[in-house]
Amino acid sequence: MGDNIISLTDLRYAAAVPRVPALAAPPSGLLADRLGRPLRDLRISVTDRCNFRCSYCMPKEVFDARYPFLPQSSLLSFEEISRLARLFAAHGVQKLRLTGGEPLLRRHIEVLIAQLATVRTPLALPLDITLTTNGSLLARKAQALRDAGLQRVTVSLDALDDTVFRRMNDVDFPVADVLQGIEAALRAGLAPVKVNMVVKRGVNDHEIVPLARHVRDRFGPAVVLRFIEYMDVGATNGWRMDEVLPSAQVLQRLGDAFPLERMEASVAGETAQRWRYADGGGEIGLISSVTQAFCGDCNRARLSTEGKLFLCLFAHGGHDLRALLRGGAHGVACSDEQIAAAIGLIWNERQDQYSALRSAAGAGAGAGAAESQAGRRIEMHYIGG
Numbered sequence: 001m002g003d004n005i006i007s008l009t010d011l012r013y014a015a016a017v018p019r020v021p022a023l024a025a026p027p028s029g030l031l032a033d034r035l036g037r038p039l040r041d042l043r044i045s046v047t048d049r050c051n052f053r054c055s056y057c058m059p060k061e062v063f064d065a066r067y068p069f070l071p072q073s074s075l076l077s078f079e080e081i082s083r084l085a086r087l088f089a090a091h092g093v094q095k096l097r098l099t100g101g102e103p104l105l106r107r108h109i110e111v112l113i114a115q116l117a118t119v120r121t122p123l124a125l126p127l128d129i130t131l132t133t134n135g136s137l138l139a140r141k142a143q144a145l146r147d148a149g150l151q152r153v154t155v156s157l158d159a160l161d162d163t164v165f166r167r168m169n170d171v172d173f174p175v176a177d178v179l180q181g182i183e184a185a186l187r188a189g190l191a192p193v194k195v196n197m198v199v200k201r202g203v204n205d206h207e208i209v210p211l212a213r214h215v216r217d218r219f220g221p222a223v224v225l226r227f228i229e230y231m232d233v234g235a236t237n238g239w240r241m242d243e244v245l246p247s248a249q250v251l252q253r254l255g256d257a258f259p260l261e262r263m264e265a266s267v268a269g270e271t272a273q274r275w276r277y278a279d280g281g282g283e284i285g286l287i288s289s290v291t292q293a294f295c296g297d298c299n300r301a302r303l304s305t306e307g308k309l310f311l312c313l314f315a316h317g318g319h320d321l322r323a324l325l326r327g328g329a330h331g332v333a334c335s336d337e338q339i340a341a342a343i344g345l346i347w348n349e350r351q352d353q354y355s356a357l358r359s360a361a362g363a364g365a366g367a368g369a370a371e372s373q374a375g376r377r378i379e380m381h382y383i384g385g
C-alpha cells in the first residue's frame, strides 16, 4: 500500500491510505506524537446528518436539500467502529466521545454504546464513554443510552430565550425540549451533565448570564455550564474574529453577576478552564479555543463518519482507516496487528498545533491563515466536535 494515495471512494476531504509498517511492536499504550503528546481521547462521528442548522456549524444555505450527505454504505458499521476502538484503546485511548452531526440520529446508537462498553484498556479498565448531543432527542433516549453503558452526556445549548434559541438552531426548535432532555439525562444517572454554549458576539452573548442563572437555579451542581469561543472551523460558517467574544470577557460578565473561584484542572489535556460559584451553586467552564490555544497537551484524535482519522480539528487531510478495514480497491483488508501498527505510525508523526500557530501569528489570522494552506478544511458536523 502506498503512502500518499488519495482515496477514490470519497473525495470530499483528502485522506491518504495509511502506510502499514512491515515490522512494528505491538501497541504499548505509551504512544507519543512528535511533540511528546500521548493519545488518550478518541472522538467518533457516527453521522454527518443533523436535524439542526446552527449557523456556526451547518448553515442552511449550504446544508440544504441538495447537500450530498454520505450514503449509508460509506459509514463505518458499529462492528468496524468497535474494532477500531479496541485498537485505539490498546494504544492508550481512555475516553471515547460519540458525536456528529447529531449522534442520536444514528439508528440503534445504543447497540454501538453497548459494544463500546466492552472495550478495555491495557490495564483491563473500561473506557470513559460520553456523547455530545443537541439534546433534541435526549428526553426520549436518555434511559436507553444509560442502560447501554453511556456514562455522561454533553448537551449543546446556546440560549435560554426561546426566540434566540430557535433562531440559532435555525429549525425553530424550542428550548424547553432541550431543557427536558437535560432533566431526563440527570434522571437516568448521566450526571454530571455538561452543557456547552457557543458564544457569538452580538448574537447570543446577552444570554450568558441568564443561562448561567437558570442552569444554577434549576439544576445546581449536577450541571456544568461551559462557554465555548466561536471557532473558525470548516469553510462554510463565514467566521470573523469580531464575532468571537473572548472567554476573559465572558468571565468578567459572570464574575459581575456571581462571585467565582478558580478551580484546578482535573485531568491533563482538559480543554476547559474551571471556575466554581463561591456559594457552592456549581461549576462553570471556559473553553478558549481561539484566544488561549491548548495544543500543548492536545491528546485528541477524531474518527470521521466514514472512518477517516483526523489529528486536529483544523486538519486539511485525514488517514483513511476504512480502506485498511475493508481493503477493496486498495488491497486486502488488514489484520488488527497491521491496523494498530498503522495507527501507531500516524500518531508518531503527528505535529498538528493549529491554534497555537494561529495565536503566534495573531488571533485575527484565523481564517486567512487557513485559506493560505492547501486543501479545504473539514466541517465540524463531519469530523465531530
Ligand code: SAM
Residues within 6 Å of the ligand: 050, 056, 057, 099, 100, 101, 102, 103, 132, 133, 134, 135, 154, 155, 156, 196, 198, 228, 229, 230, 231, 232, 233, 237, 380, 381, 384, 385
Ligand atoms: N450535534 C451535536 C451537538 O451540537 O452537540 C454534536 C456535534 S457538534 C459539531 C459538537 C459541538 O461542536 C457542539 O457543542 C457545537 O456547539 C460545537 N461547535 C460547532 N461549530 C462550532 C464552532 N464554529 N465554534 C465552536 N463550537 C462549535
Ligand code: SF4
Residues within 6 Å of the ligand: 050, 051, 052, 053, 054, 057, 058, 100, 101, 102, 134, 156, 381
Ligand atoms: Fe447540528 Fe451540532 Fe452542528 Fe448544531 S452544532 S448544526 S446541532 S451538528
Ligand code: SF4
Residues within 6 Å of the ligand: 293, 294, 295, 296, 298, 300, 311, 312, 313, 314, 352, 353, 354, 355, 356
Ligand atoms: Fe488539538 Fe488541533 Fe485544537 Fe490544537 S488546534 S488543540 S492540536 S485539535
